[in-house]
Amino acid sequence: MKGNRFLIYTIGYLRIGLIALLMQGCSSFEQDFSRSPIGDINILMDKSEYDVVQLEKLNIPVTINIPPGKTGRYAYRWKALTNDAVYILSDKKDLDTIIDLPPQQYNIQYTVTDLDNGLEFNKHLFLTVNGAFYEGWLVSHNLGGKGKLAFIRADNAVFPDPVGQANNLSFPENLKASFYNQVSYQVKYASIASFTGTEIFRFDPNTFKLTGKSEEVFMSPNGYGGLAWDGGLGRVDQYFINNGEVHVGMGDFYPNEILKPYTPGLGGDYNLFPAVISSSLYNTFFYDNKYKRFMVAPAFARALAVATNGSNTTLNIFNMSNVGKTMIAAEKGRVSSNSSVFYCVMEDNDGRYVMGINNLDPILYQKVTDSQCPDFSKAKLFTASGLFQHMYYAVDNKIYLYNIVANSAELLYSFPSSQLITDIEIKRKTSRTLAVSTWDGTSGNFNLFDISDLGQFVDGAPKKVFGNLGYIIHTSNK
Amino acid sequence: MKTRKYFIFAGLLCALMACKKQETMLFEGEERVSFFIGEYDVDSTSYTFAFDPVTKERDTLYLKMRIQGRKHNRPRTIKIQPGVGTTAVLGQDFLLPEVVLPADSVTVNYPLILINTPKMETQALRIVAEVAASDDFLPGGTGQAIGGTKAINSYKIWVSNKPERPVYWDDVESDFGPFSATRIRFMISVLGVSDFSYDTIGAYGTFTYPVILRNALVKYEAANGPLIDEFGQRVTF
Numbered sequence: 001m002k003g004n005r006f007l008i009y010t011i012g013y014l015r016i017g018l019i020a021l022l023m024q025g026c027s028s029f030e031q032d033f034s035r036s037p038i039g040d041i042n043i044l045m046d047k048s049e050y051d052v053v054q055l056e057k058l059n060i061p062v063t064i065n066i067p068p069g070k071t072g073r074y075a076y077r078w079k080a081l082t083n084d085a086v087y088i089l090s091d092k093k094d095l096d097t098i099i100d101l102p103p104q105q106y107n108i109q110y111t112v113t114d115l116d117n118g119l120e121f122n123k124h125l126f127l128t129v130n131g132a133f134y135e136g137w138l139v140s141h142n143l144g145g146k147g148k149l150a151f152i153r154a155d156n157a158v159f160p161d162p163v164g165q166a167n168n169l170s171f172p173e174n175l176k177a178s179f180y181n182q183v184s185y186q187v188k189y190a191s192i193a194s195f196t197g198t199e200i201f202r203f204d205p206n207t208f209k210l211t212g213k214s215e216e217v218f219m220s221p222n223g224y225g226g227l228a229w230d231g232g233l234g235r236v237d238q239y240f241i242n243n244g245e246v247h248v249g250m251g252d253f254y255p256n257e258i259l260k261p262y263t264p265g266l267g268g269d270y271n272l273f274p275a276v277i278s279s280s281l282y283n284t285f286f287y288d289n290k291y292k293r294f295m296v297a298p299a300f301a302r303a304l305a306v307a308t309n310g311s312n313t314t315l316n317i318f319n320m321s322n323v324g325k326t327m328i329a330a331e332k333g334r335v336s337s338n339s340s341v342f343y344c345v346m347e348d349n350d351g352r353y354v355m356g357i358n359n360l361d362p363i364l365y366q367k368v369t370d371s372q373c374p375d376f377s378k379a380k381l382f383t384a385s386g387l388f389q390h391m392y393y394a395v396d397n398k399i400y401l402y403n404i405v406a407n408s409a410e411l412l413y414s415f416p417s418s419q420l421i422t423d424i425e426i427k428r429k430t431s432r433t434l435a436v437s438t439w440d441g442t443s444g445n446f447n448l449f450d451i452s453d454l455g456q457f458v459d460g461a462p463k464k465v466f467g468n469l470g471y472i473i474h475t476s477n478k
Numbered sequence: 479m480k481t482r483k484y485f486i487f488a489g490l491l492c493a494l495m496a497c498k499k500q501e502t503m504l505f506e507g508e509e510r511v512s513f514f515i516g517e518y519d520v521d522s523t524s525y526t527f528a529f530d531p532v533t534k535e536r537d538t539l540y541l542k543m544r545i546q547g548r549k550h551n552r553p554r555t556i557k558i559q560p561g562v563g564t565t566a567v568l569g570q571d572f573l574l575p576e577v578v579l580p581a582d583s584v585t586v587n588y589p590l591i592l593i594n595t596p597k598m599e600t601q602a603l604r605i606v607a608e609v610a611a612s613d614d615f616l617p618g619g620t621g622q623a624i625g626g627t628k629a630i631n632s633y634k635i636w637v638s639n640k641p642e643r644p645v646y647w648d649d650v651e652s653d654f655g656p657f658s659a660t661r662i663r664f665m666i667s668v669l670g671v672s673d674f675s676y677d678t679i680g681a682y683g684t685f686t687y688p689v690i691l692r693n694a695l696v697k698y699e700a701a702n703g704p705l706i707d708e709f710g711q712r713v714t715f
Contacts, residue, residue: 007483014490219690248689250682257682263689267696302689 143470147175275330310360437472512618561608
């Protein structure tokens, strides 16, 4: 009984002790929910999405509603954000600046900082920058011993000197050529390159900003001449021909290496015609005017071998390893997913020929006579259609259409006799526009002809003429 | 009823007894130090002076070391000594300097200094670097350690001045050809680099360097005739 009472008392004390501990644990927590205004502002803009053409001015006025009683000491910041970059656009209240961002979509963050208390107020919007140089013609022309690169956009807007504008740079001597080079599906690593006799200048194709020169692009070439630049059809390698030698650059398998310097010349006993004959996915052909034969570079290879005809022996129209003729021109025709047709203008003591290659095989061999094709034997300027089996060639002031199937040509257009044609180039993307450059002794014109379904010029005259240019030495598509 | 009270009483006592201060376990023991290597690394390496584009009189090999014990707010000394099996001569062929572990540090790169001596042109010398007791540290425990690393107390280095076939050569043989001392010496003289492993030169190097070498060899042969290696084979790229 006595023990029982002790137990009851002890349990009682323990209960009291626990309750005391609980009460001690439950102390009131003084919280202050009173709120004083911090000066919230309201940012207002006309829209939340904007489009702008690169290098044009973008104006976004901003209305800021400041709470009553605030003096309004604020700092402003406009930022353009992508997944991997941040660009500061302005520190003014309203955005009023030339947009020189690379073409793509951006998130814009507009931040207003209250300088009295450090609070930041943000507004987000979307901006799409469209390239100023999205598509058009690169026109390399020379005047007074100095080269200049003009860009004529697809909508006929003319940029007379985008290189000078972007870099405060002028070419120190005449230009030889300018190319737009892009490994398919690797737009990020595309580039434009301009060559003088002694130097190369590589530019960003979206801004024309200089991205490299000299050995940043090619390893130790000894001057520039006889230029051709193109990727293999399979996108594995890139090829650059200079003074009869071929240099190779990295391709699609190693995208981060695409802009690294090309190899030195591969070396060998040959003198290549300036044409990259990318007729096959994994074999790229070249033509050696020294030994009058085709050479081949398999994908990934860094050496040339003498080409042999493909496995299709029924197509042994000519022997690629022993052609015996001098190449005058090689122009790309139709392109499919795994092969391209190339038309090669060849010459020997008996006259001129047109030879065709598709994939690994010869597909065409025909002699071309001036009786069927006027002035063909004198022509040096050629270009081929990607739609029809047509070639265009120019002699002096005349442009001819050569129908490959019929092996005959017709005169399409004659410029005034004072106008000398200096270059012709078809717009590869559509094969519906022919660019013809002319020179009258003092100034150059750049003429664009529309091409009809028959391959002839629509309305029989240039659709557009751009003047006030120098001697146009080279044109190419971008 | 009574039984229930006993249970409550015992339960409350247990609850009160369970409430005690947690004690933090702290390291107690000697301060130790050891080399440490990655989980898949081996406890030895080889070094040759033969692949340096510019002849070196000495070079430094850094061995990773880590303490076993607490950090201290004072610098502490680490000593390394030649271990059993060392064929190189301390002071002639290599140096094992006493190094100081900075205050509040856990790891240090121990600089083992290799000296290029004539005998290395004909034989590979062995150095066994062994952790020695110092005023501050004893040799550490060995075996699996934190982060999958391994602690070891001796590390072996084979040092020579002979151009030996690098272990990576199998990977690049299709790009540069069969290994020979003559070939790699020519490559080093032309390119100015001595490590041709894919990890170092990348795809770009494997595609581009052979062209540079081929062009350089054309010039060499024009002046000197074919380049013949120590196996009697003509070097080509």
